[in-house]
Amino acid sequence: MVTNILTVDLEEWFVVENLRGIIDVKQWDELPRRIEQNTREILSLFDDYHVRATFFVLGWVAEKYPQIIREISIAGHEIGCHSYFHRRVDSLDRDEFRRDTEMAINAIFKATGVTPVGYRAPSWSINSSISWAFETLAELGFEYDSSLFPITHDLYGEPDAPTGTIRMQLNNGMTLYEVPASTIKIFGRNFPVGGGGYLRHGPLWFTSWMINRLNTSGRPAVLYIHPWEVDRDHPKLDGLTALQKYRQYGSIATLMMKLEKLFRKFDFYAARDYLANIKRKKIGFER
Numbered sequence: 704m705v706t707n708i709l710t711v712d713l714e715e716w717f718v719v720e721n722l723r724g725i726i727d728v729k730q731w732d733e734l735p736r737r738i739e740q741n742t743r744e745i746l747s748l749f750d751d752y753h754v755r756a757t758f759f760v761l762g763w764v765a766e767k768y769p770q771i772i773r774e775i776s777i778a779g780h781e782i783g784c785h786s787y788f789h790r791r792v793d794s795l796d797r798d799e800f801r802r803d804t805e806m807a808i809n810a811i812f813k814a815t816g817v818t819p820v821g822y823r824a825p826s827w828s829i830n831s832s833i834s835w836a837f838e839t840l841a842e843l844g845f846e847y848d849s850s851l852f853p854i855t856h857d858l859y860g861e862p863d864a865p866t867g868t869i870r871m872q873l874n875n876g877m878t879l880y881e882v883p884a885s886t887i888k889i890f891g892r893n894f895p896v897g898g899g900g901y902l903r904h905g906p907l908w909f910t911s912w913m914i915n916r917l918n919t920s921g922r923p924a925v926l927y928i929h930p931w932e933v934d935r936d937h938p939k940l941d942g943l944t945a946l947q948k949y950r951q952y953g954s955i956a957t958l959m960m961k962l963e964k965l966f967r968k969f970d971f972y973a974a975r976d977y978l979a980n981i982k983r984k985k986i987g988f989e990r
Contacts, residue, residue: 705918706980708882708925709756709971710783710849710898711745712763712823713738716931716938718766718789720826720858721950724941727887728788732761735938737762739771741930746778748959756780757973759823759849762787762807771816776815781973784808791828792850797835804843814916821974822852825979827884828980832940838875844954847880849925853893856888862893867922868981882974885925887913898927903954916968923977932958936961 717726717734722967726734749756758775765772776782778969786792786937787807791945792800804822812818828854829836829850866886871879885896895901896913914924931937965971 704923704970705923706970706972706977707918707923708926708974708977709915710925710974711756712761712785712929713742713758713772714761714785714789714929715933716763716929716934716951718761718763718984719743719929719951720791720823720933721947722940725942730805735942736767737934737936737938739768741934742771742961744933745928745930748966749780750778750783752963754966754971755973755976756971757783757821757849757975759785759821760807760811760819761782761785761789762803762810763789765807765810765890766816770809772814776817777934781821781975782811782815782817782819782969783823783849783974784811784819784944785823785824789825791826792824792836793830793833794829797839800836801839801843808843818842820846821882822848822850824848827852829903830861831864834874837871837879837881838873838877841873841877841879842875847882847937849882849884849974851881851883853883854895855892866893868978873944877978880978882977884923884927885913885917885923887916894924896924898925899929899932900950900953902926902928902961903932903958904949907964910961911965911968914965918969925974926965926971928958928962955986 775785784807814928850858851864854860855862897910919923
C-alpha cells in the first residue's frame, strides 16, 4: 500500500494571503491567538490514528509559542520551515528571502533544538521565475522544498511545474528535492487533490477518489491543512468580500470529520520519511 504525505502549515489565522491588505503584520500582536488550542486538537487526532506529519512552522509562531512547537516535535512529527513573517517569496529579493529564512530557522532551533531540512513557501509563492530561491534554500542546508503547486489559481500556482517529486540540480552546483502539492489530470487540466479549501469545500468521496487514483499508480498524495481550518470559533472580520469569507470560514465544521475518515482509509506519514524511503529503496522519482 502506498503511504501518503500529510503536512500542516503551522500559522495563525490572520497571516494568510486571503487577508493580506486587511491585516498588517504590525497588528499581529493585538489579534486573538488561536494557534495553541487548534494545534493541540490536531495533535490529538493524529495521535488517535498513529499519524505522523510534517509541520511547516512559521518562525514568528515558533518565537511566540515555543512550547507548542516542542510538543509537536516530542510527538514525533517532522518540523519544517514556513518562513518567518509569511511574506510571499516572489515579493522579496534574494537577500530579503535569506534573512527571513534564517530568522525562521533560528526561531525553530531555539524552540526545539531541531534544524529544519524541509521548506514550504507562504502561499505557494516559489516558482521557476525565481530559481534563486531554490539555490538559497540549498545553501541554508535544506534538503527538500514543497512549494510548487502545478495548478492555475488567482493567488498562486504554476501549471507547468512538475507534478511529482524531482531531484533538482541547481545552478550553484547543489541539489534540492522538490515535493509539490498533488494534482491529477482531469480533462487535460491539473486538478488539486487535497488541502486547504480544496479539502474543506470539496466532497469527501471526490478527495478519496483522487487519492486512490494516485495510489493506484504508485504515487503518494501530498495533503496539507492549517490549524485555523479546524477552529469552529474562528474570529470573524468585518468588511470581507463573499469570496474572502468563503475561503476563510467556509466548511470549517467539516475538516476534522474528513480527516478522521481519510485516516481510516489511507496511510500517512511525514515528508522526510517519504524521501528517506525512496532514497533507501533507490527507486526512481516521479515526473
